Amino acid sequence: MDELGRLDLLAADARFDVCGYGGKDSRHQGTSPLRFIYRASLPKGGSICLFKTLLTSVCTNDCAYCTNQVGRDKPRTSFQPDELARLFMDLHHRRLAHGLFLSSGIAVDASRTMESMVKIVEILRQHYQFKGYIHLKILPGAPFDCIEEGCRLANRVSVNMEAPTVQHLARLSSRKRLHEGIVERMRWVKQIVARNEGAVPSGQTTQFVVGAAGETDRDILRTTVALYREVELRRAYFSAFQPIEDSPLEGHEATPPLREHRLYQADWLLRIYGFSPAEVDLALGAAGDLSLTRDPKLTIARRQPWLFPVDVNRASREDLLRVPGIGPVSAGRIVEGRREYSIFSVSQLKKMGVVARRAMPYIWFQGLLPTEKQMCFLPQLDDEPDQAEPSLAGALA
Ligand code: SF4
Structure with a gap:
């Protein structure tokens, strides 16, 4: 397969990682090189054009929601670090890409793949003197020294949670470990940032696949709040689950995009409006979910x-x-x-x-x-909100 064919596959597979503010990344269609570029919205308006790609679509993990899960019959491909760095710089010199979002499947093991990802960032910073934005995905199970080097070079890093509790993640993957593989890496990032002034200036983020594991919005928001508090997460992304063919969740119902939107609204109340977690809990219904028909801020106002x-x-x-x-x-x-x-x-x-x-x-x-x-508007206390703020360990249990 030629370079463009490989880029097509890897850029398409990267669409599952969200990087735009409000969870929206749009991608050009067609045959021009713009099809490799995602336009990610920025917090204060405007957008940035990112070359969003995987290093490899080969993966040994079995995440049930993912197009790259092991054993799935699909074309797979990879790049060498120097190839991918050169391709990015080509797009950058043509003023098509202003930044890089780099993720990957786990080809052989997390250490080797993460080393290759960090190598790409090193080549860009040191060989090409690229000073722009780089968002580096940290793979579950990646070693500390690799993460430290990645944090030194990248503007932002992220470790995807995917599910909010140990039990929910176990429904999605037999191999991922929430505490040892994921949360421990988030804690390392926090330590590295504390020790190295200027490391990852845009902080660390995470992403949840919403609705794949039967979790409630309460589960997701509790874990999100605990992550803000305990690992200094900069923000969480929510990605509505969409079933893919030839996967264990092929027949699972797709999550309505409105649910994803409601989670972003609740998250905004926490991060931008300064609502307390207990206040945001007031927006949850008896089943632990946000209303799809009323925005969370309105529900909270009606209940106070x-x-x-x-x-x-x-x-x-x-x-x-x-x-x-x-x-x-x-x-x-x-x-x-x-x-x-x-x-x-x-x-x-x-x-x-x-x-x-x-x-x-x-x-x-x-x-x-x-x-x-x-x-005359009346209190709508049709269910008792849970006011407790659990620790991260409590939220994940
Ligand atoms: S580790 Fe990442 S690429 Fe591999 S199956 Fe899981 S989500 Fe997909």
């Missing part, structure tokens, strides 16, 4: 009616952020604007970016009494 309505002219930024329809940007504009003038109309709020239709039942303006509609 005593917090509302808030006075837009006096409320703290934190209280404003709990109002549906007010986000970090509009909350900041309200706080900034009212230093100079009073806010007394919906049109002022709209100009500040507030989604007034959603916010109105939850706010009032200084001097104006809350309306009847604002006073």
